[in-house]
Amino acid sequence: MFDLNADDELGLVVDTARKLAEEVLVPQLRDAESARAVAPGLLDAWDEVGLAGLELPQSLDGAELGCVARVLVNEELAAGDAGAAIALDPYGPALTTLLEVGGVDAAGELVRVLGHGRKRAVLVVDEDAEIELAGDLLTIDAPWVMADEVGAVVVLAGDEALLVTEGWLLEPVRGAGMRAAGAARLIAKEAPIAARWSSRDGASRARARARLYYASLLLGVMRAACDFSTSYAQEREAFGKKIGHHQALAFLITDMQMALDGARLVVQEAAWRVDRGLPCAGEAASAWAECIEVSRLVGPNGVQILGGHGFMADYPVEKHMRESRALGLLCGGFDAAIEEAGHVLVRSDTPLALGVEGAL
Amino acid sequence: MIEFAIDESARRKIEATRELGEKEFRPAGLEADRNGAPIPVGHAFFDRCIERGEGRTRWRGLNPSPGDASKPQSLVTTALQAEELAYWDRGVINSTPGPGLPEGNVLAMGTDEQKEKYLGPFLEPDRPRWACFAMTEPSAGSDAAAIKTTARKDGEGWILNGAKCFIGGASRADWILVQATLDASKGREAQRAFFVEQGTEGLGGFKIERKMGLKAYESTSFTLDDVRVPAENLLGGEARYERKAGFKAALQTFNAGRPIIGANAVGMARAALDEAIRFARDHDLLKRDRVRDRIETMARKVRKSRFICLRAVWLADQQRTNIVEASMAKAMAAQIAQEATALGLELVGSVGGRGDHLIEKLYRDVKAMDIVEGTGQIQRMIIARKLVGLPR
Numbered sequence: 197m198f199d200l201n202a203d204d205e206l207g208l209v210v211d212t213a214r215k216l217a218e219e220v221l222v223p224q225l226r227d228a229e230s231a232r233a234v235a236p237g238l239l240d241a242w243d244e245v246g247l248a249g250l251e252l253p254q255s256l257d258g259a260e261l262g263c264v265a266r267v268l269v270n271e272e273l274a275a276g277d278a279g280a281a282i283a284l285d286p287y288g289p290a291l292t293t294l295l296e297v298g299g300v301d302a303a304g305e306l307v308r309v310l311g312h313g314r315k316r317a318v319l320v321v322d323e324d325a326e327i328e329l330a331g332d333l334l335t336i337d338a339p340w341v342m343a344d345e346v347g348a349v350v351v352l353a354g355d356e357a358l359l360v361t362e363g364w365l366l367e368p369v370r371g372a373g374m375r376a377a378g379a380a381r382l383i384a385k386e387a388p389i390a391a392r393w394s395s396r397d398g399a400s401r402a403r404a405r406a407r408l409y410y411a412s413l414l415l416g417v418m419r420a421a422c423d424f425s426t427s428y429a430q431e432r433e434a435f436g437k438k439i440g441h442h443q444a445l446a447f448l449i450t451d452m453q454m455a456l457d458g459a460r461l462v463v464q465e466a467a468w469r470v471d472r473g474l475p476c477a478g479e480a481a482s483a484w485a486e487c488i489e490v491s492r493l494v495g496p497n498g499v500q501i502l503g504g505h506g507f508m509a510d511y512p513v514e515k516h517m518r519e520s521r522a523l524g525l526l527c528g529g530f531d532a533a534i535e536e537a538g539h540v541l542v543r544s545d546t547p548l549a550l551g552v553e554g555a556l
Numbered sequence: 557m558i559e560f561a562i563d564e565s566a567r568r569k570i571e572a573t574r575e576l577g578e579k580e581f582r583p584a585g586l587e588a589d590r591n592g593a594p595i596p597v598g599h600a601f602f603d604r605c606i607e608r609g610e611g612r613t614r615w616r617g618l619n620p621s622p623g624d625a626s627k628p629q630s631l632v633t634t635a636l637q638a639e640e641l642a643y644w645d646r647g648v649i650n651s652t653p654g655p656g657l658p659e660g661n662v663l664a665m666g667t668d669e670q671k672e673k674y675l676g677p678f679l680e681p682d683r684p685r686w687a688c689f690a691m692t693e694p695s696a697g698s699d700a701a702a703i704k705t706t707a708r709k710d711g712e713g714w715i716l717n718g719a720k721c722f723i724g725g726a727s728r729a730d731w732i733l734v735q736a737t738l739d740a741s742k743g744r745e746a747q748r749a750f751f752v753e754q755g756t757e758g759l760g761g762f763k764i765e766r767k768m769g770l771k772a773y774e775s776t777s778f779t780l781d782d783v784r785v786p787a788e789n790l791l792g793g794e795a796r797y798e799r800k801a802g803f804k805a806a807l808q809t810f811n812a813g814r815p816i817i818g819a820n821a822v823g824m825a826r827a828a829l830d831e832a833i834r835f836a837r838d839h840d841l842l843k844r845d846r847v848r849d850r851i852e853t854m855a856r857k858v859r860k861s862r863f864i865c866l867r868a869v870w871l872a873d874q875q876r877t878n879i880v881e882a883s884m885a886k887a888m889a890a891q892i893a894q895e896a897t898a899l900g901l902e903l904v905g906s907v908g909g910r911g912d913h914l915i916e917k918l919y920r921d922v923k924a925m926d927i928v929e930g931t932g933q934i935q936r937m938i939i940a941r942k943l944v945g946l947p948r
Contacts (some may be wrong), residue, residue: 197557197559197561197562197563197632197749198559198560198561198562198632198866198870199557199559199870200558200867200870201557202557202558202560203557203558206558219562253646264558271588275560349566365778376578394923413743426943426944429944430944430945438944440940440943440944440945440946441944441945441946441947443937443940443946444921445944446936446937446940446944446946447936447940449940449943449944450887450936450939450940450943453884453939453943454864454884454888454939457864457867457881458669458860458861458863458864458888459860459883461860461863461864461867462860462863463862464558464560465560465859468558468559468560469560470911472561479859482852482855485852485856486856486860506719533848534848534852534853534856535845535848537852537855537856538845538848538849538851539848541833541848541851541852541855542833542836542837542842542848542851543834545830545833545834545837546830546833547829547833547855548826548829548855548858548859548862550562550570550574550636550639550640551562551566551567551570551571555560555561555562556560556561556564556636556862556863
């Protein structure tokens with residue numbers, strides 16, 4: 197029955213992520229942004245607690261904790277630094293794409309290719325890049341991937357997942373956000389496709405999981421923006437009182453928090469569907485759209501509450517505003533999400549009827 | 557364990573609620589809306605309510621009802637039923653017979669004699685019976701501390717004077733629990749509630765208001781003109797107030813009423829969504845991107861507000877404080893439901909202008925959800941007190 201409490205094991209994982217975010221990622225966020233990398237040693241530490249392979253199957257020495265765990269951990273880490281959250285995950289949504297489309301063997305291929313090096317896998321979704329396929333050769337131009345070095349490229353194109361292990365070029369770009377993970381344009385001309393798998397249902401679920409991956413990062417960034425600006429509003433005074441006590445700002449902060457809470461719940465519910473094997477494509481797309489829409493409220497208003505200070509890099513809210521907007525561009529962004537969610541919805545006459553499939 | 561499923565028992569209850577709503581509530585609501593008047597007292601709909609065993613008090617545990625600490629039904633299930641019933645007709649919910657709103661106050665604060673006298677007739681009601689709670693006044697709605705109806709001690713009894721408005725079912729109620737103040741300058745602390753029985757001298761001027769929506773139940777104004785009630789009609793008795801018992805404190809810990817109103821709004825928004833989809837399908841509009849986008853927006857917001865409401869009642873089920881979450885539930889769900897019905901109307905276009913389309917009715921009905929039990933603005937003030945320490 198409806199329950200929003202994480203169990204003990206998951207609670208511990210989430211607490212670990214929160215502690216890392218608060219104690220390490222937040223103090224270092226500007227350094228990591230400048231260095232385009234997290235501090236040396238952090239990756240090893242994260243590996244040691246076993247959270248680098250959060251969704252990796254146990255047969256591949258992973259924790260196999262599933263999508264709910266992923267969205268909870270991502271939110272915690274991204275509330276510290278979304279770029280670092282990406283940098284700490286060697287597989288990213290490339291792993292779940294291979295798992296869903298190709299199964300454990302496909303995921304095993306990715307693990308083997310990445311080995312014990314520090315290069316990460318990146319996922320490129322067809323909506324975010326120009327892609328041409330000719331036989332087993334891939335030509336691709338992805339304007340932005342969040343990495344300076346890449347160990348494997350996974351492409352989700354239509355119903356197919358492609359694993360590419362060589363033949364690309366990375367052009368460094370500045371990156372609108374998440375710079376701790378790096379930023380590059382990824383280009384390949386007729387790169388060999390090392391392996392490919394196809395599954396219509398798998399690709400649909402892979403897209404759902406990729407959206408939820410980024411949605412949960414977005415939740416974290418928005419939470420940081422809300423928390424910081426809310427605290428600030430209780431300290432800064434103007435016109436003889438705390439700025440948060442002026443109703444215009446009090447209500448704005450209330451609406452930001454409400455919107456964030458709603459977005460979090462739809463993300464968690466969609467993730468729960470993924471873990472239960474229930475239909476999830478429409479729900480995940482809808483949750484992603486909701487997060488993006490909310491980010492357009494929360495990101496800029498986090499800055500607004502701080503006024504001129506918010507515009508300056510002395511405070512993190514400008515970073516939250518940039519990063520929340522940039523994250524929301526992935527997986528085809530808002531338009532692709534509502535397109536998919538809308539198509540799924542109208543298949544039914546009563547899409548939100550209660551009690552269907554035991555779900556809400 | 558994070559879990560969004562509902563169990564078999566809840567699913568069966570929702571299914572039963574769906575059947576009742578479709579068979580009884582929707583037709584009764586449409587009829588009242590067409591007539592522009594509340595369902596009349598002698599309507600067979602109310603007799604069937606009594607035949608089904610509704611309209612009874614949960615006092616003495618004879619008629620178990622959701623929300624009792626001793627009962628297994630969770631508030632989550634109650635909220636889901638509230639959503640489902642409002643999907644079929646929200647106004648009809650308020651029209652149904654029973655001890656209604658004041659029952660909770662009487663159970664929490666009433667003396668044994670008061671429970672016997674005022675709830676007793678609702679144990680095995682011989683006919684549809686109503687009771688109601690009268691707080692709102694023409695000049696005091698959300699600001700309940702500002703009510704002006706006075707209670708003056710007169711010998712052993714009390715004399716009440718004032719005017720109440722928008723009171724659900726007042727003209728048909730066996731008794732009205734009237735909120736009055738001993739001293740208007742002292743706010744909530746000086747307020748007391750009194751049982752005023754129908755037919756008491758000085759109670760009169762009943763005027764059933766004409767409303768934009770929710771026409772199935774009566775919202776009534778009335779006056780209290782030197783209404784004399786005996787001492788035993790003071791809810792809880794005087795000793796209770798001398799002890800300053802903690803009813804108010806209990807209310808401040810968690811709130812179930814606001815998320816239930818929110819759940820009602822979710823149900824109404826869902827009804828608008830389903831009608832919009834049906835219309836679009838019938839008129840071959842679903843292939844249009846803009847139409848699908850509108851439907852997607854409606855559905856997305858409704859889902860979100862459903863979970864926000866469930867979170868609030870789930871916290872209450874866990875005996876955890878939910879003041880912020882309860883206010884969020886009501887503020888968000890009511891607002892979203894208005895948007896959803898408005899979007900639905902855009903979709904049906906000028907058909908909505910005829911005034912006989914269900915979405916048009918929902919659009920009128922749902923506005924009240926953002927007003928009753930504290931407007932959306934009041935809810936935001938409550939939330940802001942917690943979030944940023946907004947002073948009272």
